Amino acid sequence: MAESIREYFGHITDVVKTFWEGLSVTLSYMVRRPITVQYPDRTAKRVADTLPSRYRGLLEVDMNVCTGCMACERACPISVIKITTDKDPANPKQRVIAQFDIDESKCMFCGLCVEPCPTGAIQHTREFESTMKAIDSLVFRWVPDPEKPAPFYRPVKGQDAPRAPVGEILRKRMAERSWIAPPGIFGGEPEAREDRRASPDGTHRGGSEGPAQGPSSSSKA
Amino acid sequence: MPIDMELDRHILRRTTTTEEEIVVNFGPQHPSTHGVINFVTQTNGEIIRRSVPEIGYLHRGLEKIGEMVPYPGYMPFTDRIDYLAAMFANEGYAVAIERLLGVEPPPRAKYIRAIAGELCRISNHFISVGTMAQDIGAATPLTHALRERESINDLLEELCGARLTFNFHRIGGVAFDLPEGWGTKVLRFLDHLDSYIQEWDRLITFNKIFVKRLANVGIINRALAIDYGLAGPNLRGSGVRWDIRRDMPYGAYPDFDFNVPVGTGRVGTVGDCWDRFFVRVQEIVESSKIVRQALAKLPEGDIQAKVARKLKPEVGEAVGRVESARGEMLYYVVSDGSEKAYRLRVRTGSFMAMGIIEELSHGIMVADLIAIIASLDVVAPEVDR
C-alpha cells in the first residue's frame, strides 16, 4: 500500500519535474537563433555560391578541353551521357565530337563520370536550381550543332588543360533557357512533343519534321 | 472482388468476423508509416486484434539492378537503398566486393570510412529519435533533431558533395580525402553535440508522458528478437549485446574504444519501445566518441587501394557485413567471373524489423502500433529495396 502510494505521488512529482525541464528548454529556444535559411530570396549570397567545391550539382562540359575519350560515357551506370565521335569530313585526320549530350533530368549526380576524365572537361557545378517547364529542357547538348563539331583536345604534357572556371558555361546555358521558355530542343513546340509520349512503340518523332536546333535558337516567346 | 473482402480473406487470413471489428488501412499514405507502407489493421475499437504490414510500394528492384550494372557502377544505387544512412549502404557494398576481390583498403581510407559512417549514424539516429517523438505527438524534438542533423549534412556535403546520396565509398577505398580544416569543424560540431544531447534528454527522453507512452509497450524479449532476426539498435534494445563493429570487426573499428549500449529496462521492461529509443540516443554519444578517436589517430597515406579499372572477380561468393544505423546490413555477392555481379543480395535491418510487427500487434492499442513502428525505425525504401 505504502509502495503504491509512493508510486502514485512519484508519478505526480515526475510530471512536475520533467515538464519543468521540457518547458524551460522550449522557452529557451524563443531567444535562440532559428536555424532556418530563408531560401531563396533572403540570403546574403546566392545559395549555389555558398556550397562546398565538391558539391555535385548539374554537370557541365567544357568542350574546349574534351579529349573525346568517352570514359565518362562508359562510367555512367544509367547511360545519361551520349557521345558520338566522327572524322572531320573536311580534314580526315582530325577526329571531332559530333554529339555530347547529357540527359540531366535522369542524371543521379553520383560523380562517377567526373572521376575518369583526364582533363577535367566534365565537372559537377554547384548549380542545382534546374526547374524547367518541360523535362526535355534538361537535356544539355554540349555540342549544340552537329554541323559544327568540337575537335578532340590533345593534352599537353606537364601543362594543365585550360578549362574554363567551373560553372561559368553552365550558368550561361541556364540563363538562356529560362524555365518558362519552350524547350525547342527537338525543334518543335512543347505540344508537338506529346505525340512522342503517346506513340505506342515509344519511338520518337523523326528528325525530318524540323531541324535540330540548339536550345538557344528556340524563340523567346 | 470488393476490396474489403480481399483484405479480410487474403491479407488478414480471416475466415470469421465479428460485428464490432473493423479493418483499417494504416497507409500507404499515413503520417506515421515512415514511407509508403500499409498496415492492414483489424481493430476492435482502440484495441488492435492484428496488424499485417503490406510492403512493396517502394520496390525498385535494386537487387536486379545489381546484376545489370558493373561492380563500380552499382555504388550510387546503394545510396538509394537507405537514403537516411547511405554511408553504410555504400560501405557494405564496398566491403563485400573487397572481400570478393581480396583487396584491403589502406588504413587512412578505413579511418575516413569510420568517420563518415559514424557521422552518418548520428544523423540517422537524430531522424529516428526525432520522428519517434513526432509520432508520439511531440513535434518540437524532431525539428531540434533536424537542426543537429543539418550541421552533419553540411559537413558530409563538404566531404563528399552530397547531403543524402553520398556515393562516397569506392571499392578499395573512398572517393575523397578529408577537406582542409574539416577535422576542426567536425570537432567543433561534436563539442556542440555532446552538450546538446543532455538538453535532448531534458526535452523529451525522460518526459513523463513520453516515458508512459513507450515504457512496457511493444516488448520484444531477447529470445523473440533473436528469433525474428532483428538487427542493430532493435536487437540491442532487447538486451542483446551484438554489434558488428565490435563482434565481427571490419574497417578501422578494432582500433576504437567504444561501448555498445543495450536496453536495460530502465523505465519499464527490457526490450520495450523506450529501450530502443534510448539505445539510439546513447549510440549518438558513442558515435561521437568514435569520430573523435578516429580524427585523433587518423593515419597518413593513400585513400584508395590499387584496383583494376575493369573489375572481374574470380568465380565465388562473398558476404559483406556492416553495422548500419538500422542494424546489420548484409550484402551477399555471387560472381561468375564477369564484370557484373551474378547475384547481389541486400539484407537490411528494416526488412527484418517489419517482420515482427504482426507478432507484436495482438491486443495493443492503436497508438501503441504507431509507437512500435516508430521504435523499430523502419525506412520504407530499405524494406522494399
Next chain:
Amino acid sequence: MKISLALDSTSLTRRYPRLAVLVTLFMAFGVPLGLYAGALAVFPLNRPEVLNALAKEWLGWDLATSPYRNLVYAGFLLLVAFIAVNYTAVFGGVSTWVERRVAGRMQSRIGPNRTGAAGFLAWVADAVKMVLKEDTIPGSADNLLFRAAPYFSMVGLLLPFVVLPFGESTVVTDMNVGVFYVAAVTAFVVVGILVSGWASNSKWALFGGIRGAAQVLSYEIPAGIALMVPVLMAGTLSMQGIVRAQGGLPWEWFVFRNPAALVAFFIAVTSSLAEGNRTPFDLPEAESELVAGYHAEYSGFRLAIFLMVEWANMWIMAGLAVTLFLGGWQVPGVSPEMYLHARGAGLLPAPLWFVLQAASMLVFIIKTWALVFLFIWLRWTLPRVRVDQMMSLCWKYLVPGAFLCFIVTLLWQLLVPPLGCKITGILLTICASAFLVKFLRDTRRNIDRVTGDRVDLTNW
C-alpha cells in the same frame, strides 16, 4: 496567371512595403481594438431600462410602451452577437498566427513571415483560401449531419461568450448561474465532434469522434468540480460576482488564497486543455495516429469553422480560468466603489468610467493572452497521451484531486479567518514568484549549457 501574380502577396509587399505595414497594423490592432471599442460602447447600453431612457431623452420616443420594443432590444442583442462572433473569428485567426510564430521559434524555425509585416496576415490569407476552396462532401457521408456538425461546434464555442466578462461592465449578461451555464454549453463542441465523426463515414473520423466524446465527457467532471472551488470561495455562481470577490493584486486572486485553490487551478487548466482538444490531449485529431481525426473528411469553409473553433476555444478556456482563479478584469488599486463613483450620475457614464472600463478590459486581455501562450507553449513541448492514459489521468488523478480540493476549500472557508487567507495569499505569491525566477534562470542556463548557442534575436 497574370491575376494570380498580381495578387501575390510577396510581390505586393515588395512593391509597397509601407502599405504592407499599414495593412498589418490595421489588422493587428485596428480590427481587435474596433471590436473592443464596439463592445465598450454597446455593452453599457444593452439593458432595456437604459435603452428606454435613451430613446425618451434623445428621440422622444416612449420605447417602454412601444409595440416595437422587443425588436429594438433584439437588434441591440444582434449587434452584441455580431461583435462577439467577429471577435471569435479574429481571435481564432490571430492565435493561429501567434501559435505558428511561437511554435516556429521554439522549434528553431521562423514560421510564417512573408504575408504582411512579420507574416501577420497569414491567417487572413488562410481564411480566404479556406473559404475559396471547394466544400467537398463524401458521397457516402450522411449529408445533413455532415453539413450540420461544424455549426454544433460553432454554437458550443459562441455560447460561453454570453457570460464571459471582458471588463467591469463589458459582459453581455451576468447570469446568476454563470459558471453552471458555461460548463453546460461548452459541451456543445463535443456534439459537433461526435456528429462529424459519425457523419463522415470514415474510420479515422469515427475513431476521432468517439475519442472526442469519451474525452470531453470524462473531463467535464474534474473541470466541473474544480470550478466549484472559486464558486465556494465567492459564494456565488455569477461570473461577475466571482471576479468581484477577488482583487487586482496576485494575493487577492483566488488561486493564491488557499493551497487547494492552487491545485484546483491546475486541475481546471488541465481539464480545459482536454476539453479543448489541445496537446497533450489532442486525441480526437491525433495527427500521427488518426491522420486528422474527426475532421479528416472536411474541407473548405466547414474545415475552417472546425479550426476556428479549435483555436478560439483557447480564449474561452483561458478566459474562464482567468475569471475564476486569476482575478479576472480586476485592475490593481481600483476598488469596486471607484467604478461606481466614476460612473457619474447621468444616464450615460462619465469619460473616466470608460477609461476604467478600458483598463479592466486590458487587464483581462493581457492575462488571457498569457494563459493562451501557456497553452501554445505546452502544445509544442509535450507528447500526446494515449487513450487509456487520458482516462486514467482523469479518473485516478484529476477527479480525486478535484474532490479533495473541494473539501479542503470547504473546510478552509469554515475554519480559516480572513487574516489567514491574506497571509496564505502573500506566502503563495512569494513562492510562485520564486519559482518563476528559478524557472527563468533554468531557461537561461539551458542556452549556456549548449556549446555554440547563445541569446540571439536575429533571423525573424
Next chain:
Amino acid sequence: MTAEEVCAQLKERFGEAVGALSETKGDRFVVVKGEKIVEVCQFLKSTTGLEFDYCQDVTAVDWPARNVIEVVFHLYSLVHRHGVVLKVETDRAAPSIASIESVWKAATWLEREIYDLFGVNFVGHSDLRRILLPDDWVGYPLRKDYKEAGGYHGMGNERPDPLVQLSKITDEKRKAVAAAVASAAPAPNPEPNPVPAPAPEGKV
C-alpha cells in the same frame, strides 16, 4: 567453431545428405539435400556447441545453366560467435523446399521474398504470398530468364530516351555534312593544323 568443424558435425549426423564444404574463393558453403533442410536447421539450432540461434539471411540464386535454384541460408550463432552458409538446390521447373519458419521466425518474411522473386514454393509456410510485388504480378523477376513486361495494368514504366532521338538527328546531320563535303571535293585543305573550335556557347 570454424565452418569445417560445423560441416564435420553435420556430416557425422546426416551423412550423405550434407555435401562437402565448397572450395571456391570467398565464403565457403555447404550444400544440403532439400528434404533434410528442416532437420539440419533444427539440429544446428538446438545442438549444444552449435546453437545457431540467429538466421541472418535466406536468399536464392538462379542458375539456368545447371537448371537449379539455390536457396542460401546464412546462419549465425550469437552464443558462440560462429557462422555457416548452407545451400539447398532445387529444380528450376518446380522449385520447392520445406519451410524453416518453424525453426527461425525470421525466415517467414525472407522466404516470402524468395517466393515472390524466384517462385520457390516453401512447403509448410504459414503465409506464402507475394510480398514486394502485387499479388497478380506475372513472373519471378530475379530469375535470369525474366523478361520485363513493360508496365503494370496499363501503367507504363518507360520514358522515351531523348538521347536516342538526338543521336538519330546527329547521325543524319553528320551524313549530310559528309555528303556535302564529298560532293564539293576535292576541296583544299582548309587548315593544316586546326585550332580548337570556339566554345559552343560562344556561338549561341
